[in-house]
Amino acid sequence: MRHFVVVGILVIVMAVLTYVGLDSAGLMPVEASAQSVSIDWLWNWQIVAISFLFALIVVPMAYSMVIFRRRKGDITDAEHVEGNTTLEITWTVIPLFIVLTFAYMGAYSLGETRRVDPNAMVIKVKAQQFTWTFEYPEYGGFFSNELHLPVDRQVVLKMESSDVIHSFWVPEFRVKQDVVPGRVTEYRITPTLIGSYKVRCAEICGTSHSYMENAIIVEDESVFTAWASEQETIMLASQTPESLGKILTVKNGCVGCHSIDGTQLTAPTWFGLYGSDVPLADGTTVVADDAYLAESILNSTAKLVEGFSPTTMPAYTLTDVEVANLIAYIKTLK
Template identity: 45%
Template sequence: MRRHPILQMFAIGVVAAAVITALALAIDWFPPAASTAADKIDTLYDVVILCSIPIFVLVMTIAIYSVVKFRARPGHEGDGAPLHGNTQLELLWVAIPFVIVSALAAYALVVLSDIEAKEPDALPVAVTAQQFTWTFGYPQAGGATSTELVLPRGRQAVLRIRTRDVIHSFWVPAMRMKQDAVPGLTTEVRITPTREGTYPLVCAELCGAGHATMRQTVRVVAPERFQAWLRRLGGGATASRGATPGAASAVETASASGRS
């Protein structure tokens, strides 16, 4: 091995790539999955790690080896040995990244098409961003609004997102979905929740001095509880009595909006 430094270099690179890739895959980068898109996106992320880390480690191994092996010795002030290009090698190191990137792009396109597939019974929700809060409107409740996003488990929701001021970014980490809110445009994202619970909703775009406070929640409930909550939301302030946990504040917000 010592007589073959290039072989030694590649052996070190392979071992380092295997160790670093295993560590990267062992780390739990994301919160528990809470939507149908989450597992697909997590798998895509793992595939990208498997492709990118070995290439990065190999390139850095060659670069470090070249810097150490071919560095200028003390007192040497002459030019290095003349080098000539290798056309076949240049074609190879262009073709291989092209194939890898094209394959990853095709795979990502398939995943994107899958998670954005439209379902006929999708629940429409109007999402409005404004420094520094989110508001959610439900057409089924007569357009009543809530400061908490409540969604039924197992049913696709189509969120139509707009902003009243600057650019914001709608992001629910547990559902792996992110979409910008752009002034003058209505963007769209589709989410199908799979687990009941309460999940953080944050703005992922620096939108002003209060950006860090632009945090609310997404609450996923059983379909029958969602229908009951929706009826209470559309019923105004009187419906807040006996509302399901977490719904009262939303109803009060909606009734306050109506009075204003």
């Protein structure tokens, strides 16, 4: 009996210490969405259960290991106890109730994250190797590689993939949703904290999967509206070949593989490309003029640049004018 009392006290002490330790360790990132509240609520209860069960197993084990260790020279066996049906039923039935409670809480919490606001703003998302493109239908349908969101307003992302499976995850928002080719998946979120975050692709999608991260900016409603209106104006006003070309690169996600600042990604950078000498895989060199760029845009492996594997570029249908606009934009990158 004395053993049970000591172990009982130690279990409680250990459980409390474990919980306090885990709780104060700051396990989760900052809570930046309405949906994260119910997720973190359930997480906290999980930590309570984990702390208690951890103590419940580890303490009697450690206690036995020390107190009931075999003494030197003792070669006798321990007391013959085969089992106890009441105990076995107890530790089957009580955990069953705990588990069902957690399942119920899980369903409730899932329901909270899926709560629909009929006035939610729709944003279309296109995922592709290795970037995200956001389209704002409420603002004339301009494209952006940054996701700007107004604070405290629910948005629903209608997500599509043009190649493989990706997964939209913002750790601070908690929620994650795969983006699957051939269907539209939905991601509903209500940002609650102004700040900069990143969407990080959570489903392996190829060579540069690690870098499939785009900026998310959560801002005040008025700041957001100003930004969105400005983007819309730029889109409508800018009819120069260069700016049309830039819009094309965003819309088609070119910058997922071709950097515009000289960084080496999966494909050659566009920075300072125009007019430069390009070494090819077959050992020759070619000058990056209009003809070369047009050929490479339409048939990426016709002249393979040295050091790059012939992974095919996604198939684009671009008109001659659009190709010319793209080249005009590339010329500006110096």
